[in-house]
Amino acid sequence: MSDVVSLNHGSGGSQMRNLIENIFAGKFGMSKPLTDSALLENEGYTMAFSTDSYVVDPLFFPGGNIGKLALCGTVNDLAVSGAIPLWISASFIIEEGFPLEDLERIADTMASEAIKAGVKIVTGDTKVVSKGKCDKLFITTAGVGIVKSGFEHISKGSMIKPGDKLIINGSLGNHAIAVLGARNNLGFSSKIESDCASLNHIIQNFFGECSEIHFMRDLTRGGLAAVLNEVAEMTSLGISVQEESIPVDEPVKGLCEMLGFNPLSLANEGKFLLISSGDESFKILDILRSHPLGKNAAIIGEITDEHEGYVVLKTATGGKRILEMPSGIDLPRIC
Amino acid sequence: MKYIDEYRNPEIIKKLAEAIKKISSASYTFMEVCGGHTAAIQRFGIPALLPENIRLLSGPGCPVCVTSTDFIDKITKLSLEPGTIIATFGDLIRVPGSELSLDKCRSEGADIRIIFSPLEAVSIASVNPSRKVIFPGIGFETTAPGTAVAIKKAKEKGLRNFKVLSAHKIMPPAMEAIIRDGTRLNGFICPGHVSTIAGSKIFNFIPEKYGLGCVVSGFEPADILQSILMLVKQVNNNLPAVEIEYRRAVKPDGNETALRNMQEVFEICDSWWRGLGIIPASGLRIRKEYRDFDAEEAFTFETSSTDENPLCICGNILRGLATPSECPLFGKVCNNDNPVGACMVSAEGSCNIHLKYHPS
Structure with missing residues (x-):
């Protein structure tokens, strides 16, 4: 064949x-x-x-x-x-x-x-x-x-440098789990809703306020894990992430444990990763949190010049491991 | 989350790791038999918490990994026959046979459906009376009772179009084969789910006959560290025994209802394990009373070879004699997107897990 x-x-x-x-x-x-x-x-x-x-x-x-x-x-x-x-x-x-x-x-x-x-x-x-x-x-x-003038470099991430902070605007995995639940063949029903939303207004709040945003990307198929690996490869820099600081809603966490999914590689439709200078990160966090789509925003890690090209996850239990690029078909037709 | 958070509590984990370090006065090699343990050990970064004189080896407990090429050849062939539906657990989809995988057959138009319970396969058979629905039964004591219940259900409903191709296996004979093969071990981290069904008593022969310790472990980081601590103590005191760490799920006698169902539908047979060869009395085949549901009876198969890529060292990896990075194919020819050996395909396979967490 x-x-x-x-x-x-x-x-x-x-x-x-x-x-x-x-x-x-x-x-x-x-x-x-x-x-x-x-x-x-x-x-x-x-x-x-x-x-x-x-x-x-x-x-x-x-x-x-x-x-x-x-x-x-x-x-x-x-x-x-x-x-x-x-x-x-x-x-x-x-x-x-x-x-x-x-x-x-x-x-x-x-x-x-x-x-x-x-x-x-x-x-x-x-x-x-x-x-x-x-x-x-x-x-x-x-x-x-x-x-927006001054944001031309954002999608290519050409300004990303060690010390930059990683920020996401809220909990991960809700879209994938909502769609999965709606398929009726898994034998579970949940109140989890897709996070599907337009992010342009929350992002436009940065215009004129922030000048040290170095990258943004929405966290769709492949989730946070895919985007972080792309950034690591694109920049040849290391990425260090603290598992504990990544928001995941309890019902999503529970279903992931049961079904064997990693919330970090599940698709979202209203979440994005932002990378900014350390200095500006707290201001950005405040702006995000003042918008309904960013209430649970969090700083989840940073860019480093160690372990170049790899994303390393500090696990909640104190261990360390590589956060891998998702591969294969966990969930076809999720978007 | 109850039953999760307390077993991932960083303080408890730190204390357990310190306790292990404190009493580890010699070198220890333990084998975690279950693929679920291998995955958990890497996922939680456990090796980084252990002293260097404790070595963990991965055993043959990933059901997908030990399933023969011949079995995959049979099921892929069936999938391409007109009118069949293959209802399978998702982990089997990408496993390569000698030529095909179910994944490739699906691209060619085969009707392959991923299910989460064998009872779903029975439902599919019930709403598709004109088609043959085949469930590839893989796995150990953990999944075999579920398959047994599905077969009984199909019999009850008179669904003659439901068939099972069984490659079910049982765990203790493989552990004995590994000991006899000469893998140097100081004890086993025994599979938690297998023991939930079959009980911890199935391992009693290991300390009695071979003088090796066994601790049945849960799957959270505190479980695994606690089990290692118990094994180290057994070695230090020279008192090998079967102990249960995973008390919230496992009893010495197991789950009697599940075992009864399994024994009613299946009988013991010799079985071929990928990488290990034929192990006597290690497989489960469908009893004559349920032959109407046995795909081996319903279809004729040409005997195909069990040849595997000669460079692939899955066999030695499954026996704990080699680690994935010692394989010449590892990460280069054989990777996630193009798995050569079964250990790379399954999310519970040593090579897959190793590549995921240690890509360089």
Whole structure:
């Protein structure tokens, strides 16, 4: 049997990265580091441009639906690049027989989320395929925003240096566990809701206030573990993280213990990692905590010039270990 | 979280680590038999808390790792037959057979569903009466009773389309094989979940016959350190015995209901362990009374080889004779994305765990 694409290639971990680097980036002439948004220089300003596809199963889950995910996801990819998101496109691949009522509910959610985020959905596309040729509904969104002057380096992390602090805006793992719970085949029901939300307003609170933010990235597939490993590789610096300081809600913790998941590698849809100078970190923490999406924000570790290229987790029990890049398919179709 | 936080309390852990250090006057080698223990030991960073004269070896207790290539060949072949559904635990998906893995078969269109309980497989069979639903039964005393209950349930419901391909195994014969193979040990950290079902008494022959200590351990860091402390004391006092550290779950006689179910459906047979070869009376096959649910009866298989990559040293690793970093394939040819040997595939496999936490 020849080599084929497997679900592992879509997991957000090392196999997906290899696929993107070896097949797409090379042939398309894209240069590393590959970031969530492309930054496009124009006369006097920089535009951010990003796209994302959504195949979440089930379409509706506690705390959101595929439409909310599609809107917030692209807004967030732009926002963490230091951009003010402005225009969004939305394309739909719909399976024959899909209830119009559900489609309307999903479109309503997208419309209201767009108003909340202050973006406009300005163009799109619709395709319908025969029954059985796609699973209910897939959505692709793309977005354009204007990068805030002085934030152009954020997505590439070129200013990250030893001593910088790592900050996240709240508890990890809620989205993945909410979607998993909604699948009905795990035999558990929980009150855990997806954290799905647009992060552009909380991020815009930094504009004009902070000048020493060195990196931002949303913590979607592969979770915190994937992003930290990417940063370690990208910068060739070490990362040191204190497990104890990472917020994880009790019900999420419990389910992870039971199901054997690591909350640090679970997908989130309203969480991001921020890296800033040590001096500015407390100011940033205050700004985050003053916003509803950052109430549980925490400093979780720092950049170091030790163990270069590796993320080392100081465990809550006092041990130390490497926090690895997630690999394989823990959870397909989580977003 | 109750039953978790108190066993991860840094103060308690520090005290246990100090106590171990204080009484460790010689060199000690202990084997943790269970893959769950191997994973916990690395996840919590336990080696960093132990003195250098205590060495931990990983044993053959990862069910996926010891499952034969032949078994994977059978199940992948079945998955590609029209009308079959394979309902499996997730850890089997990526295990390579001689040519295929279930993962690859799924990419080719095989209907493979990940389940968390064998009873889910019975439900799938019940709603798909025109299709054959096959559950690959792997694992030790921990999972075999669940498979037994699923088979009994299918019989009760008259579901002739539910089949089990059994590679279930039992643990004590493998531990005896390791001792006889000459692996130098001072004692075993015995598997907590296996013992919850089978009781700690299944290890009684080890101190009696071989003079080695056994402590049945839980899976939290305080459990593991406490068990090591108990083993060190046994060695120091030259009083090898079977002791239970994991008292909140394990009794000497185990879980009688689970054992009864297991014995009703399965009988003991010789079994092939990846890396260890054939171990007499170490496997579980489905009894004649339940043959309608035995995939071995329902399908004919060509005998395939059990050849494995000659450079892969999984066998020695499973016997505690080598560590993953001594393998020429480790981390280079054989890694998470392209596992050669079974120890790399499973999240409980020594090589997988070793690469995860010590990549260089």
